[in-house]
Amino acid sequence: MIKLDNVSKTYQTDKVETLALKEINLHVKKGEFVGMMGPSGCGKSTLLNLIGLLDRPGSGTISVDGIPLKSYKDKEVAKLRNSTFGFIFQSFHLINDLRVIDNVELPLLYRTLPAGERRQMAREALEKVGLGARMDHYPNQLSGGQQQRVAIARAIVGQPQVLLADEPTGNLDSKMGAEVMEILLRLNGEGTTVVMVTHDEREAQRVSRIVRVFDGQLVA
Template identity: 75%
Template sequence: MIQLENVSKTYQTDKVETIALRDINLLINKGEFVSIMGPSGCGKSTLLNLLGLLDRPGEGKVKIAGQELHQWGDKDLAKMRNKTFGFIFQSFHLINDLRVIDNVELPLLYRKTSAKQRRELAEQALASVGLSARMEHYPNQLSGGQQQRVAIARAMVGQPDILLADEPTGNLDSHMGSEVMDILLKLNQQGTTVVMVTHDERHAKQSGRIIRVFDGQLVA
């Protein structure tokens, strides 16, 4: 499904060269639930960004479903991201001036989807996370756990094959965090490939596989 071959990533400034990742070889199979763990600054988020085509490697190749993408242009990569991936972030990244239903519809605006179909898909996505009654609310009228569920609905509204989650429970209490994990596990059971960055060992152990990163390298 997703394959990294000898991938390295270096960030360069005028005075400092920072090696974020070095010589990463990784295969994530269709239908897996993979957790990525490691200390702060070890390269976890950089790895997730490369997996989700939000960044390009300095060296090596990224393949999605067998397709080599290193020569693709930005527009083609953007289309691939929109079609293939759903993204969930620790800070939700909802637009407070838009209603919940409008936030969830956003990814569909970049597709040739009618207004009626966008609405139907957004309603289905919100129903799947138990928020049908909150469609007309605004994000600042919701709890943190509810906002993260809206973010999950937004990530899933385009029916992506792969869901990438960066610390999805990091800003939530234990109860709300468990609710979010239950949703992610259910989505995985329905066939969605899930890759999650987390500091929470308890949540990581609920996934099918744990990948550990230290100083930009994969460790056993």
């Protein structure tokens, strides 16, 4: 599904060159739940951004469904990213001035869909995460766990093939974190591929495969 071949990434400023990832070879198969672990600053989030086409590699090749990305033209990549991936972050990144249902509907604005269909898809996504009764609330009227569930609904509203989660339970207490993890496991069970960065060994024990990153490289 998603394949990285000899992918490296370097960040450069006027005075410092930092090698974030070095010669990464990784194949995420359809239907997997991959947990990505490693110490802070080791390159996990950079790797997740590359998998999700939020960033481009310095060298190496990224392939999606067997097709190597030869061009990173903004419009082409944005279209592929919008149709293939859903993103969940540690910080919820919700817009407080918009109702919950409007937040969830945002990714669909980039698609040529009728307004009524967009709204129905947003309702269904909220029902899927157990927040159908909260769609007219605003984010600041919800608990942290509920806000993260809204973020998950926003990530899945476009029915992505792959869900990328960067420490999605990091800002939640254990009970709310467990609820979010159950949702991710259920979505994976329904066929969505999930790649999740986590520091929680208990969560990692529930995924289908663990990938460990250390100093920008994959380690056994």
